[in-house]
Amino acid sequence: MATAKQIKPEKIKKKTDFRFTRDLLDGLAKQNVVLMTGIVTAPVIIAATSFKKGVVIALAFAVISFLTILTCSFVPKKIVYTLRVIIYAIVGSVYYIPTVLLLEKVFPLTVELIGIYMPLIITNALIFSKTESRFYLESKPKMVIDVIVFIAGFSVICVLTGSFREMICFGSFAGIKLTDFSIPAFEAPFGGFILLGIMAGTFRALYYYLRNRRIKQNEELAKAEAIEKEKAEQLARDIADEPKQLPQNEKE
Amino acid sequence: MDKLLLFINTAMLAMFVENAIFSRALGTSVAFYASRKKESIIGLGLGITYVTVLSSFVTFWFDAWLYNWEYYYVIMPLIYTLIVSIIYTASLLIIWRFLPKLFRNIKKYVHLSVFNAAVLGALFLNTVYHTDLLQYIAFGVGISAGFFIAVFFLHIANERLNSPLIPEAFRGMPIMMVFVGIMSLAFYALTGYNTGAIA
Numbered sequence: 001m002a003t004a005k006q007i008k009p010e011k012i013k014k015k016t017d018f019r020f021t022r023d024l025l026d027g028l029a030k031q032n033v034v035l036m037t038g039i040v041t042a043p044v045i046i047a048a049t050s051f052k053k054g055v056v057i058a059l060a061f062a063v064i065s066f067l068t069i070l071t072c073s074f075v076p077k078k079i080v081y082t083l084r085v086i087i088y089a090i091v092g093s094v095y096y097i098p099t100v101l102l103l104e105k106v107f108p109l110t111v112e113l114i115g116i117y118m119p120l121i122i123t124n125a126l127i128f129s130k131t132e133s134r135f136y137l138e139s140k141p142k143m144v145i146d147v148i149v150f151i152a153g154f155s156v157i158c159v160l161t162g163s164f165r166e167m168i169c170f171g172s173f174a175g176i177k178l179t180d181f182s183i184p185a186f187e188a189p190f191g192g193f194i195l196l197g198i199m200a201g202t203f204r205a206l207y208y209y210l211r212n213r214r215i216k217q218n219e220e221l222a223k224a225e226a227i228e229k230e231k232a233e234q235l236a237r238d239i240a241d242e243p244k245q246l247p248q249n250e251k252e
Numbered sequence: 253m254d255k256l257l258l259f260i261n262t263a264m265l266a267m268f269v270e271n272a273i274f275s276r277a278l279g280t281s282v283a284f285y286a287s288r289k290k291e292s293i294i295g296l297g298l299g300i301t302y303v304t305v306l307s308s309f310v311t312f313w314f315d316a317w318l319y320n321w322e323y324y325y326v327i328m329p330l331i332y333t334l335i336v337s338i339i340y341t342a343s344l345l346i347i348w349r350f351l352p353k354l355f356r357n358i359k360k361y362v363h364l365s366v367f368n369a370a371v372l373g374a375l376f377l378n379t380v381y382h383t384d385l386l387q388y389i390a391f392g393v394g395i396s397a398g399f400f401i402a403v404f405f406l407h408i409a410n411e412r413l414n415s416p417l418i419p420e421a422f423r424g425m426p427i428m429m430v431f432v433g434i435m436s437l438a439f440y441a442l443t444g445y446n447t448g449a450i451a
Binding site: 036037038039040041042045046081082083085086088089090092093094096097100101115116119120121122125128173188189190191192193194196197198200201202205208 | 266274275276277278280281284326327328329330332334336337340341344359363366367368372373376377380382384410419420421422425426427428429430431432433434436437440
């Protein structure tokens with residue numbers, strides 16, 4: 001009887017290409033879904049008109065998107081994308097049910113005020129586009145961190161826009177009156193579009209400024225290093241030349 | 253005659269007052285994407301019209317049947333998604349079987365014209381505002397036509413909004429947002445504004 005001993009393959013530790021600071025900034029700044037790529041904007045433009053609404057939208061978006069993306073990552077890639085999107089949409093709609101029931105218990109009036117923009121979260125581009133172009137190309141642990149960072153990027157902007165609009169429209173923050181100054185028209189869709197456009201432009205300008213400054217600093221650093229290296233090489237050459245010269249001097 | 257007038261009235265209302273992009277911001281990212289090429293506008297416009305109108309017809313019967321149920325609003329997205337998915341799959345199968353060349357061309361972006369906020373948003377708005385089958389279909393037609401008009405406006409403005417005259421940071425999406433905001437302000441005026449002077 002042959003006793004073929006099966007040798008268990010050793011677990012190979014994969015060295016991940018995940019760089020924490022670079023990838024963290026990617027979802028928060030470089031590829032922010034609201035201000036940089038503009039792929040998830042409808043709830044922010046129309047529904048995020050106060051701090052509380054911003055928080056509720058951000059919570060719903062976070063729960064639905066995270067669970068849907070995580071669940072759908074197990075959908076076999078053999079199924080063509082044209083049909084895979086159906087599964088994504090259905091999974092999103094299923095997760096919407098407990099999410100909205102839970103949020104309604106905590107924020108009953110706010111959920112009602114958000115209206116149709118709450119269920120529309122299930123059709124967000126983070127689930128339909130970003131999954132294919134980014135998340136599902138990564139390893140599972142990296143994907144989880146990346147999704148969380150992208151969701152955080154959306155949530156921060158959503159809450160900020162809500163707070164900012166509440167201050168402009170009603171002169172209050174989180175329901176607390178701060179000033180009598182108010183421009184109620186900014187609650188309308190055009191206010192949301194214009195404000196978000198200006199916010200996106202300013203954010204990009206700041207991002208480009210910081211990026212260019214970093215590039216410039218790196219260039220200067222590289223230049224300084226090159227000069228240092230050249231000096232060191234020159235010194236080394238001088239030192240190397242010295243012993244050759246000595247015997248000549250001695251001869252003289 | 254009354255039915256025809258009601259149809260036109262509802263469609264016009266959906267097109268201008270409840271415009272998918274300028275009044276509701278439904279499918280803004282898809283509109284920005286589609287506005288880059290003329291072919292995309294026609295393709296996506298037709299796709300959205302087809303799915304919205306057909307889905308409006310089907311959802312009407314579900315709404316009539318389940319509207320009074322206490323938790324209908326919670327499972328409504330799931331039902332609508334299933335309806336849209338069935339229409340999408342059936343249409344794709346028909347196109348794949350009988351028009352393979354068209355299937356190859358639309359395969360890349362067909363999902364964009366189905367699973368977007370404009371289609372589902374139109375269905376949700378229908379449920380909120382209307383009770384009549386004719387109005388459901390008219391609203392679906394109007395929303396799709398409104399989306400088409402909005403994307404066409406964006407396409408016209410696209411080249412100028414991406415010109416070097418615009419500061420680099422504002423080029424592309426930010427200036428497009430401001431442009432849509434100004435257009436939205438113009439469309440907002442269609443709802444009427446009472447100065448109070450006449451009263």
